[in-house]
Amino acid sequence: MSPRPLALITGASSGIGAALSRTLATRGYDLVLLARRRDRLEQMAAEVERLGATAEVLAVDLATPDGLAAASDRAAAGDIRLLVANAGTAGYARLSDVTADDLDGLWRLNATAPISLAHAALPAMLSAGTGSIAAVASMLAFSSGVNAPAMPARTLYVAAKSATVAFTRTLAAELTGTGVSATVVCPPRVATEWNNGAHQDQSDTMSADDVALATAIAIERGETVCIPGLADPEALDRFQASERALLVNGNRPALASQYRTT
Template identity: 55%
Template sequence: MTRPLALITGASSGIGAAYARLLAPDADFVLVARRADRLHDLADELRRAGSAAETLPADLATREGIAKVTDRLSAGDVPLLISNAGVGGYAPLIDVDPARIDDLLTLNAEAHVQLVRAALPGMLAADDGTIVTVASLLAFSAGQTGPRPPRRTLYAAAKAATVAFTRTLGHELADTGIRTQVVCPGPVATEFHQGVGQTVPASMTAEDVARASLTGLRLGETICVPGLEDQSAALDALLAAESAVLSGGRRSDLASRYRQPLPK
């Protein structure tokens, strides 16, 4: 029996590697990351476990790296895409080097869209497939102030875009055999937080995040928040708040607070 092929980005360590190890009994792999040496080490480990493993070194913060992976996905033989690669880049916006802004947004937001778009034709032709994007709990943090959340303007914006993208895509694909899920972990014990900005204390293992995601897929979850106990109630409240803003904002007349005379 042919084993499904899973393409995993950010596979050289952390959550990406954890997905690969958990899926190894049942899947073969295309492993994507910047660090070729680590990819080869993981591929050798997976082969010893009985999986076929192809390595594809690529930097998804660059257009060239994205093109390498979208070219591979265009073959149409990947029914499981786990778009996990990302970087923290936590810092106040004023402290972010303008030269890094494009790289940060490309990796944390655009790469997900480009890879999913490349994978979709093959999945739609087969009427079967699974798309997982890895975002962050900080996607929901824009209204939070105080010392606890890290300085995160660009990061939170990119991850919120990934959440919105994956949720909306799920509605577009509702009548197909393709499943979608966006994963929103809190702090995780990985190398992820190295780089610009502050270090965030870790609380959950990468394996726990990957396990929650794969279990959530079996449960039919389109949003997976690994540490959230009463997820259904919280997401129902989020949907109700979104609906209230949308329905209330569709009025053709101004809200009463905007009807006062303009200041002179």
């Protein structure tokens, strides 16, 4: 019998990460479970072991330089065939209200960690000619142009998640033909402990289990962008077509007429 591939999941102790741990265990993966809370990780390890997976626990804080370095070392060990960068935090606030220390930690966790971990895990995947890099972003990654009073103050969070979307999409193209894929997942509001459980009792939220299932299927299919709540897949094609048109039409040497007036 072939050995089960090994998946490293960050933010594995609760919410989407916990659901991903259970889902991937049932779909044939052994797991490296990474989060801050060792007690919660050990509970999750026991749960996935009952589902037939082996589980290694790594308790680190990705918002700190030492924590991210330890996680990157583990990702670079050569045995990871699926990396799921799921850990994150809302940190919803106006940029002017974020302290310098919080700015550093929030950006490291939400934006730097997925890139650093992918960079660490990729060499072994490329050498083996197989593997998957996945990152969990958010539908808010597409909200930078939306100014609505009901939406949270989110400048730093949206910047980080937009960066994750752009990074993963560009990486996916870079990996064409290598046997390694890259997928970014953009969930809607999810009923989890996220943001102090703000969405747990709301009726218009998706379950973490549904996000995990969509993520697993998208990874297996090699999809670059997974939007679990998008019932019209062609909407993504139209979005990408608009991007290409903007790139082509804006990349011209002549100054546009609206900037010629003084």
